[in-house]
Amino acid sequence: MDIQDINGGAPDQALAVYSRAAYRAVGVPQVPGTLRWTLGGDTSPLRVEAGDAPDRVVVVSLHRSEQAGASTLTATFTPADSSPATSASIPLTVWAAQIEDAGGAALPTRTLGVGNLAHYRGVVQPPLQGVVVQATWQPAGQPGIAIARVGGQGLVDVLGQAATPDNADALLQLTLTLGGQQAKASQALTVFDLAIDWLAEGPDGLVPTGPFVGVGETRVGSARVRPESVLQVQPPPTWAWSAPEGLQPLGDTNAPNASFVATTAGADTPVRVALTLAASTVQAERRVTVFGVRIVGADEGTPSPSLPVGGQLALRAVIEPALPEARCIWSASGAISVLGADDQAVATGAQPSDSEGADAIALNVLMEGALAHALAPVTVYRAAITAPGGGTPTTQLPSSARQRYAVATEPALSSVAVSWAVQQGNAALAGATTQPQVELVTLGPSDRAGDIVLGVSVVPVDMPHGAPNATLAITAGSQRG
């Protein structure tokens, strides 16, 4: 006696879960008696249903077997005359499809970053030897994954394509075919992506801001993960921010939020954050332009540090990188008046500064809500010719005399260049003419009062001398005529 499948072929000894197989007994003795079908061994995964004839039976599978061949199907014929019974048995295994991690991890990954690959293997459980299993894969559920590559031995690479919404995962569906039986398995996948919110400090907290950052301004990069629920996965994610040299971190760059201060100009440079979660790494990038500004003088160098009352200084803004649409706002402190037009300005010394370095010209450059600034300190001074000790100078001299004079500035300046000259009249200078004091020699009587004019030019060191900043009218001898 033997057991065959219902069509007379080899009987299925491996049943997929939740399936049916029909069998019949062949070679049953042709004598009166009864044929009984029974399950043996681990009977929990199987049930038998009567076939449409006593020599036939249907076996229904439920859950999978713990191990291969742990169940048996037995057909037993007992003759009516009490002669010995005859039986036939086949082992049965109920198998299921299972998705495992291809790298051998205990559990397959259920979290995948966009642009990352996850690797799975479809297997039969319990393992069966000597069988040919065909695996097919397809995405299901929420869009978010694609099958990147199907390999032999049930292997598949899955690509994260798009973030899945909260509480709605993508599904990786496996179908295994063994013999005439099929079983399916699914793996839920949360696919996540990352973006950067670029924020500036506002009156009531952080507000979104554009790509421009002025040197000296601070910004916060805030990583936005979709879906947010993925951040609850254990182990917790790791973060890594990177920024170009012109953006200096102000704290931890291994956190979801990172703060930066702009230190040097740079156009269209990337701020990046990488999130590593469950073997996936996703990156986001935000491109920013850090701009800075310098104030230069007429010769494109550093503006003169001092300016006589009434003197003028031509200034220009140099914005780096060039931003033609940036708006320049010029201002100055009390001793200076400044007239600005776009990137150029003229500063005029209005009154002496309180002290050296007390005044400055400021430039603020605005670009789409970002601000850079520069400062050019300028001391406004007034020069005066005094007596050598600083008192009132002598203006009436003998017609042949020598007299020393000094120059003083208001306020005192630490570093200036001095140049004396007799502007007109019958007099000359003796000795050095570039020191704070000078000796005037009268060469004869004046034709009229005050016809000798002593002048002094006081300028910042390395600046050319121009017209005198101070003059003194002197009379030599008795006035003639």
Added chain:
Amino acid sequence: MPSFRLATWNSGGEAGGRGAQLAAAVNATNLTPPLVRLVLNQEAKVAVAPVGSIRAQLTGGAAPFANFVVPPDHPRELGPGQPFAVGVNRAYTVAWDPVGAGALVSAGPAARIALAPVPAPAANAIETYITGLGLGPAAANQLRQAARNIRAPVRKVFTLTTPGAPPVVHTIYVYTWHAELQANWLGATWATVGLGANPFVGPGMYPAFQFFQRAAQYQADLAAVTANDVIVIAGDLNITGADLNNNAATIFPNYVATSNNLSHVLAYSPSGALNIAQAWHFVTPYPPHSIITAEVQW
């Protein structure tokens, strides 16, 4: 040994749940004695109405700030005579508990100290320092403008009485400071003024610390402090702990400190018992600054 516990935080304003964050941090700190008696807040909201969430917590009459005094007038980080100041001009809040054992008693209102150089009639220490660097006028003037226009520390003095026969009255000179970032004063870097590389690797402004240490008020407190007293400097100093440690010879020498990122608590006393204990920091959802709490002992 006298001691008191403080909390300091650059909160970046008072919007949202910042007040609750501060209360939670102080409540957690107060699980071990002594209680936090002093709260220093940088970048506090300027207007007291509508009230910011931190001021609301401090004045709400509930633990952990039930008895705290929070003066309605609080100094702004920048003053009116600073035409070239940079950045949003928020305020400092100094709040303290004057009740019970270990209470702090205010010895005067909180006020900004002066960092501006004064050349005449007699040069002050800051002007002397700048001229002593031997710089050309342009570079020296950049430093002068920086000193005039950067955020200045706020000073407030307290007394603390410890029991004894007789009781001992200790003076606590508190400075809180939201120091400048060097990036705001590029003309005043050590490199741009010709003194070589920036001694700081992080974002801090080295010259600002030189101005602070030479401020007349600070020098006076340094001369006045005895072993019974302590000077505390706490706030967002915008320098890293590494920069603070690596420049210990020129930045607040002889101070002890605790740090988290850019915020610090420093203390100095001639007392041999000077120490900072129970130094904790609390990360909040408002980066980049954590709340620091610490017990200063001397």
